[in-house]
Amino acid sequence: MKITAIPQLYRNLKRWREILTVLRRYGLADWLSRYQSLPFRDSFKDASGVPLSQYSSEERVRMALTDLGPTFIKLGQMLAARPDIVGPQLGQELKRLRADVQPDAIEKVRETLTKELGAEYLKQFQFIDPIPLATASIGQVHRATLNDGRRVVIKVQRTDIERTVRQDMEVLGGVAQLAERVEGFAVWGPCQIVAQMSTMLQRELDFGRERQNLEVFGEMLASQSEHVVIPKPIRELCTRRVLVMDELAGEPLSSVLSDAHQDRRQLTGKVSAASNPHHLSESIARIYLTMIFDEGLFHADPHSGNLLLLDDGRLGILDFGMVGRIDETLRETIEEMMGCIATGDQNRLTRLIRRIGDTPPTLDESLLAIDLAEFVGTYGRQHLSEFDLTGALNELSDILHRHAIQLPSQSALLLKMLISLEGTFRELGASFDSLAIVHQFVRKSMLRRLSPRRRIRQARRIYLEAEHFLELVPDEVLTLLQQARRGEMRLTLEHQRLGPTVNRMVLGVMASAVFLGSSLLLAMKVPPLLFPERNFLAMHEMSILGMLGILASCSVMMWLLLAINRSGHLTRNNED
Structure with missing residues (x-):
């Protein structure tokens, strides 16, 4: 341990003790669950009195993260988006993580509003509901009405959440450094995961980024306004810790789905006849595939709680704190991978996965090729109407996890988004061919790749890179020759794992x-x-x-x- 880390360790000593207490409790419960005959096997219980040994290992991990607080809940939600790291089973369980936190008192909310909007912020509003509409780990939402009668919602950051997150990130950084010393954990890059999580949390703590995302998606989907609505932020009332935006009149898709489970032939009476599960699912699929294949920018958390069914039958999308971006190269690689699955070309699929993923030095390529051949043989021959997209994505995640192949963060986020989206379709019970729509977008993307405009743009980029290369190389070669002539060249060898x-x-x-x-x-x-x-x-x-x-x-x-x-x-x- 570095001597500079001692003050940090002392500062977070209380938090370390709390974390170790929770981990010891759930760790012992996990160990005791393996021995059926021990008399004290059920000594550790949850808040409702159920012995922890009766839960699965994945459920105990989720419960431990929930007990550890907001930052660790966010860590679990981030890992839920990385089934290539934690595996599909634990990833599926971590999707259930929701922050069960008490809302801040209205007095604290008013203090935050005063600091952010000024002492006279009340002149902007006719009414602010003191009872929160929703509560999360980072912030809470209140209904309000502006002076002009416009109905809005106010998202306010929780008190002292930045200090709590900073303290927990220091603790997680120390844990990651210890994990880097264990060969079984080091292959996944714990320090890199914590660094990505820190960046993600800093972005979520800045509501200015979410306001910007709302504006970008509103402009991007303006041509589909008859199908989808994005809340419009009130720019002059938005700050780093406060976000004010239009209220969407509707109900969460999750509540609609509860009625749909009881009677899949009808939705609630508030929903128009045009918005049946088939049309609604097809509309959601087209909206999200437009984001991916046409814009390269997508809403990364499309679970049923973030999707609203408006009174006029349109779809409303909430929570733009987490968005994903994919560049043209990644998008084309994904298209090629889908083509390989469809044609049964496992050799090409293996090369693409090695290109897009971070493979460990101990990768057994022959075993990976066998697993991918079985994967292609199972899903490459299925008819479009029978294709199990969720099963295919989960099995692909399991293969990546088994071979310790780590995807780039944006690729993993896209994989998580597709699995979540397919889960929403299944909850709706829609009887339409989602993969056929995917193939339409892929076909359109392939035609766009062959267009003369793209070829001209690609040729221009290659020319500029070649010109830069030809200008740079002679100087570099001359520098190397001069160093060799003066005897200043040095060769540094670094051994690894020797x-x-x-x-x-x-x-x-x-x-x-x-x-x-x-x-x-x-x-x-x-x-x-x-x-x-x-x-x-x-x-x-x-x-x-x-x-x-x-x-x-x-x-x-x-x-x-x-x-x-x-x-x-x-x-x-x-x-x-």
């Missing part, structure tokens, strides 16, 4: 030296001696020190042999 190998080699040399020395002791009959008289085994005047040295060196060499065998590198057939 520590255990070097230690084994040194230990083997020492064991060999002890063996040779002990053999000399035996040959020269160095006292003290055993067997002064010759026995039936022909042993006579054996040096005790020599025998002990040979036994010790043989034991060390046998231990080294077993250790090398366990690592899988004993013969050439086991090499990576």
Whole structure:
């Protein structure tokens, strides 16, 4: 540990103790759940009195993150978007994470509004509902009415949430540094995950970014205003900690779905006949695929709680704190991957996954190719109307997790969004071919890739890069030649993961030296001696020190042999 980290550790000592208490409680419960006969197996219970040992491991992880507070809930929600890291089962469980927090008192909300909007902010409003409409880990939402009669909602950041997040991120940073030292965790890059989470939380804490996202998506989807509505922010009443936007008159899709589960033939009476599950699902699919394939910018959290069914039958989308962006190269790679699945080309699919993902040095390419061949054989032959998109995405996530292939953050966010979107379709019980719509957009994207305009733009980019390369290379070559002439060139070699190998080699040399020395002791009959008289085994005047040295060196060499065998590198057939 660096000496500069000591003040930080002391400052967060109380929080460390709280975290360790929660982890110890759920960790012991997880260990006890493996032993059915222990009398105290059910000693750890949740708030409702149910023994923790009766929950699955994934459920215990979710419950522990919930007990640890807002920052760890956000960590779980972020990991839910990374099934390539945590696996599809835990990722599915982490999607259930919701912040169960008490709302701030209205007095604290008014203090925040006063600090952000000024002491006379009440002159802008006719009414502010003191009872929050919704509460989350970062902020809470209140209904309000402006002086001109416009109905709005006010999203206010929770008191002291920035300090809490900063403290927890320091703790998580320390945990990540410890995890980097464990080989099983280091492959996933814990420090990188914490850094990404810190960036994401800083963005969510800045409501100015969400206001900007609302404006961008409002302009982007203006041509589809007959199908979708994005809340319009009131720019002059928005700050870093306060967001004021139009209220959408409707009800969450989750509440509509509860009625739809009871009777899938009809929705509630408030919904127009045009907005049946089939049309609604098709409209949602087209809106989100337009975001992905046409704009490269998408709303990353399309669960049923963030989707509103308005009174006029249109779709309203909420919560733009988390959005994803994909560049043209990534979008084209995704299109090629879908084409490989459709044509059954697993070799091309393997190369694309290696190109788009961060593969570990110990990747077994032959085993990955076998898993992808089975994946393509299962889903590449399915008819469009029978294609299980959720199953395909979850199985692909499981393959990536099994082979420790880490996707770029935006690719993982897109994967999570597609799984969440398909789950919403299933909840709606829609009987339409979602994959057929995907193929329409892919076909349109492929035609756009072949268009002369794109070819001209691509040729221009290649020309500019080649021109820059030709201008740069001669100077670099001359610099290298000058350094070589002056004898200033240096070659730096950095070894990775050679520590255990070097230690084994040194230990083997020492064991060999002890063996040779002990053999000399035996040959020269160095006292003290055993067997002064010759026995039936022909042993006579054996040096005790020599025998002990040979036994010790043989034991060390046998231990080294077993250790090398366990690592899988004993013969050439086991090499990576």
